[in-house]
Amino acid sequence: MIYGFAFRAWDNARMVAYTIHEQPEPTTDRIDRADELVFVKDGFVWSAALFAPIWLLANRMWLSLFGYIVAVVGISSVLSLLGAGEQIISLAVLAIHVLVGFEADTLKRWTLEQYGWGMIGTVMGRNLSECERRFFDEWLPSQPVLRTSHTSMPGAVPTPAPPHSPATAPAYSAVDDA
Numbered sequence: 621m622i623y624g625f626a627f628r629a630w631d632n633a634r635m636v637a638y639t640i641h642e643q644p645e646p647t648t649d650r651i652d653r654a655d656e657l658v659f660v661k662d663g664f665v666w667s668a669a670l671f672a673p674i675w676l677l678a679n680r681m682w683l684s685l686f687g688y689i690v691a692v693v694g695i696s697s698v699l700s701l702l703g704a705g706e707q708i709i710s711l712a713v714l715a716i717h718v719l720v721g722f723e724a725d726t727l728k729r730w731t732l733e734q735y736g737w738g739m740i741g742t743v744m745g746r747n748l749s750e751c752e753r754r755f756f757d758e759w760l761p762s763q764p765v766l767r768t769s770h771t772s773m774p775g776a777v778p779t780p781a782p783p784h785s786p787a788t789a790p791a792y793s794a795v796d797d798a
Contacts, residue, residue, distance in 0.1 A: 637662040637744045638751045639729060644736035650763040654756060658737070659748060660728050669721025676720075676727075683734070684727045691716055 638659045646653045668675040676685040692713055699709045720727075729739070741759065745751035 634746065635744045636747065636751065637742060638748070638755075639739050640741045640743065640755055641729070641732045641737045642740045644738070650760060650765055653763070654760065657740075658732065659751065659755075660725055660732070661748070662725050664721050665724035666721065668724035669717050672717045672720040675724070679728060679731070681727055681731045684731065688716070688720065 638661055641658045641660065642653065643656055646656060665675070672688055673685060676688060695712050695716070696709050699712060733739075741755060743751045743755040745754055
């Protein structure tokens with residue numbers, strides 16, 4: 621029973637950090653901008669450690685992939701020239717994979733920065749959905765709504781408001797007349 625309590629307490633205390641990135645020329649509507657934001661988790665990425673070249677390809681991280689290939693070929697060649705066995709070379713490649721797993725989030729942030737994306741914030745929570753909710757609760761109200769609902773539809777043309785006629789003129793309070 622005490623072990624279950626300790627495990628639940630540890631699990632509830634575990635927090636995840638994300639950085640939020642926005643593209644160089646975001647759309648004008650804040651809801652569309654929110655859809656285009658990228659959340660990058662801070663921490664070890666198992667898929668990047670296990671399948672480093674495939675993960676780099678899937679995330680379109682071309683310069684990082686090139687660096688990975690150069691590092692693997694270079695270290696393997698140097699170790700072969702020094703007469704190291706296959707086990708040592710395999711351990712060196714494994715070390716590169718572990719390094720990619722630890723630095724995958726940094727490589728992703730760096731790649732986004734190279735494409736002109738800017739970091740607009742950080743957030744912490746128990747999981748991605750909680751982090752998104754926390755971020756958008758703070759971010760959305762501070763963003764101006766640049767389009768009204770009828771102009772957010774594709775092909776819609778904004779129509780000017782009709783001028784006020786004397787019959788439909790706004791009512792003024794007694795304070796305004798004074």
